[in-house]
Structure formats: structure tokens, C-alpha cells
Amino acid sequence: MxxxxxxxxxxxxxxxxxxxxxxxxxxxxxxxxxxxxxxxxxxxxxxxxxxxxxxxxxxxxxxxxxxxxxxxxxxxxxxxxRTARRGLTGVLRLAVIPTALSAVTALTTGFRARHPGVRLRLLSRSSAEIRAMLENVEADAGVTYLDAEPLGRVTALPLYRERYMALAPRGGPLAGRERLDWAELAGLDLALLTPDMQNRRLVARHMAEAGVEADPVLEANSVITLVTHVVDGGLATVLPSRLADLFTRLGALDAVPLVAPEAEHLIGLVAPERDPPTPAVAALLQEARRLAGAEG
Structure with a gap:
């Protein structure tokens, strides 16, 4: 059956x-x-x-x-x-929101070091898609927002807090700035994620709290597409600080913290609510606890 x-x-x-x-x-x-x-x-x-x-x-x-x-x-x-016979092996499917793909490396690297027999399959998905994939048994776990929208029946472990930065071409409108109010984003030509992405909805919410509307000139469901249009197309964007730090190492971008409001959101690991979890998911949850303790 x-x-x-x-x-x-x-x-x-x-x-x-x-x-x-x-x-x-x-x-x-x-x-x-x-x-x-x-x-x-x-x-x-x-x-x-x-x-x-x-x-x-x-x-x-x-x-x-x-x-x-x-x-x-x-x-x-x-x-x-299979684990009882051969130890922890197989494929672990981890769905991740696009803005957490770089930060999740800390989780996956530690997991792979402790469980080399498990292959990881990382899938870039929106928060809504992650919720559906867990329900439909298409993903074993996900990395997503924990405090923004309903998660469904899951076990959730916090990993880190996401803070936001504005990015623009080096020497452009952010040159010499130490911070930027959310309201000032309205004066920039923005490239933002598409509205189906929770990050975009959060950016729009915080801009609305500052009294302005998120009205991008370009939308994409890919962070790489946003950044290339900032570097080569002269646009500006908003990214989580960890991701912004990764791209600013290239030397072609200015990045400043966004304030008024100083917004942050909790990112964490989610897995279907099961007792007990599968061996691979249990190992991943243990790695998340270890990482969260190190972050704290």
C-alpha cells in the first residue's frame, strides 16, 4: 500500500x-x-x-x-x-530560503564532518514552498524564518538572527554613509526579491513602518540576480547582513545597516514534528543545537 x-x-x-x-x-x-x-x-x-x-x-x-x-x-x-546496518548514510534533503543559503554553510559543514556517509541535497525555496515540502515528504528539513509567518506542525530550532543592510555600487549613493533609514530606500532604484519570497514581504513591511512604499524597478527570485544588477546595473538592494558581508568582500559594493526601525528576524531549522525523528534529521537537529550554542 x-x-x-x-x-x-x-x-x-x-x-x-x-x-x-x-x-x-x-x-x-x-x-x-x-x-x-x-x-x-x-x-x-x-x-x-x-x-x-x-x-x-x-x-x-x-x-x-x-x-x-x-x-x-x-x-x-x-x-x-539502514542506519542500524551501515551507520548513518543516504541523502538528506534540506530546503533553504534564498537569503540563508550562505549562512547555512556553518550547519552543513559541521554536519558533514560528523556524518561523512550522508550526502546533502540543498534546495533553494521560498518559506511557503518549504512548509509544503515538509508536509508532502519532499524535504527532510528546512531553514526558514521562525517568527514571521505560521510554520505548521514542525520542530523548530533557532540558528541566528537576521539583520538587514542596504547595498549599492561602490562610490554610489551609500558612499560615506554609516547607516540608512528604511524610509530613504524610497529614493533609490531598488532591486528586490519577488513578492512570493518572505524576505521581500518583510522588507515591504519595514518600509511601510517607515512610511514609504516598496516600489522596486526590478524583481527577481534569485539573490545572485539582485547583486549582479547592483554591481553592473547601478541599482540598490536590501540583504541580510551575513549575505551582504559575503558580497562586499568582492570590493564592488558599499553596504550600510538599515535603521529606523532596527529590524531583525529569527532564522532556524525546521523539521516535521515526529517522535522519534529519523536518524539523519535527529543528527541535523543535534548539529543545529551545537551551532546555536556556539552562536550564543
Whole structure:
């Protein structure tokens, strides 16, 4: 039944029989037959059918929650038995908000040093995507904001506090400045992350608190794209201080702290709420505790 539940989860996520089949590595007729067999086994209709996927029935929504838990438990069991035989091995999937990709190195480097048999797969995703990936068993853990928007049913461990800096080309509008008010951003040609990114929503919130509107001339879902348009296109942007420090080492940028308000947000590791967690996630949580203690 586990393989059929995995097909059902994929269908609920993709909302398309063909894409779900591709994700599961089976043909579309095989996936459709698997869903029908699952319905027969449970005695309820799970999917509204037509010429294409039309959504889950009320029973399907309830089964989806059970399916996620059962599939997660089955994978955890397989991982625990593999660990008992061979030690900690396999692939750990970690979804990370774009602005934390550089800072997460401290977590992953320590983890790899202690558990060299585990391969890491880092995925750049928005906070909303991370929440969905944890629910759909597509990621084992995530690094995201802990204090800005609902997290869902997760175990959360703080890693560090994110503070913000304005960046502009060296010798440009920030030259000689020691700090910049959020309101002054309105006078710059801004490049910001797209509105689906929580960092962008936080920047817009703090600008609104300062009485101005976030009205960028360029939006992108890539931090690298923002920075290249600052360096080569003469724009300005807002980045967390740890990420800003990384780029200012290149010598082509000026960066100053943003004040009034002096905003900060908590970044941390999140993992599905499980007792016990899988061995790899348990090891990652332990590394996060170690790192948080060192940061403190």
C-alpha cells in the first residue's frame, strides 16, 4: 500500500496525473490504476474524476493527511534499519530560503564532518514552498524564518538572527554613509526579491513602518540576480547582513545597516514534528543545537 500512498501524495501535490506519474517514475496508466486500487482498498472515492484532475474529495483530503504520516513513518523505518546496518548514510534533503543559503554553510559543514556517509541535497525555496515540502515528504528539513509567518506542525530550532543592510555600487549613493533609514530606500532604484519570497514581504513591511512604499524597478527570485544588477546595473538592494558581508568582500559594493526601525528576524531549522525523528534529521537537529550554542 505504501507505493500507492506515495502516488496519491504526488497526485495531490501536482494536481496532474501525468506529472504525478513522472514524479513517481511510473506510467500514467500505472498511477491511475494505483489510485483506483487504493480507493477500492479504503472503500471511498479519493479523487473527483473528469477529463483531467478535478481535486480531492472530502474523504481524499482526510486520507491525504494519513498518507503523509504513513509514508513518512515507512521512510523513517527504512532509514533507521539502514542506519542500524551501515551507520548513518543516504541523502538528506534540506530546503533553504534564498537569503540563508550562505549562512547555512556553518550547519552543513559541521554536519558533514560528523556524518561523512550522508550526502546533502540543498534546495533553494521560498518559506511557503518549504512548509509544503515538509508536509508532502519532499524535504527532510528546512531553514526558514521562525517568527514571521505560521510554520505548521514542525520542530523548530533557532540558528541566528537576521539583520538587514542596504547595498549599492561602490562610490554610489551609500558612499560615506554609516547607516540608512528604511524610509530613504524610497529614493533609490531598488532591486528586490519577488513578492512570493518572505524576505521581500518583510522588507515591504519595514518600509511601510517607515512610511514609504516598496516600489522596486526590478524583481527577481534569485539573490545572485539582485547583486549582479547592483554591481553592473547601478541599482540598490536590501540583504541580510551575513549575505551582504559575503558580497562586499568582492570590493564592488558599499553596504550600510538599515535603521529606523532596527529590524531583525529569527532564522532556524525546521523539521516535521515526529517522535522519534529519523536518524539523519535527529543528527541535523543535534548539529543545529551545537551551532546555536556556539552562536550564543
Amino acid at each position: 505504501i507505493d500507492k500512498l506515495e502516488m496519491f501524495i504526488a497526485l495531490a501535490q501536482t494536481r496532474h496525473f501525468g506529472r504525478a506519474a513522472e514524479e513517481c517514475g511510473v506510467t500514467q496508466p500505472t498511477l491511475s490504476a494505483g489510485i483506483k486500487q487504493l480507493e477500492d482498498q479504503l472503500g471511498v472515492m479519493l479523487v473527483w474524476r473528469g477529463s483531467r484532475f478535478q481535486g480531492l474529495t472530502p474523504e481524499g483530503e482526510r486520507v491525504l493527511d494519513w498518507a503523509r504520516r504513513i509514508v513518512a513513518d515507512a521512510r523513517a523505518l527504512r532509514e533507521e534499519m
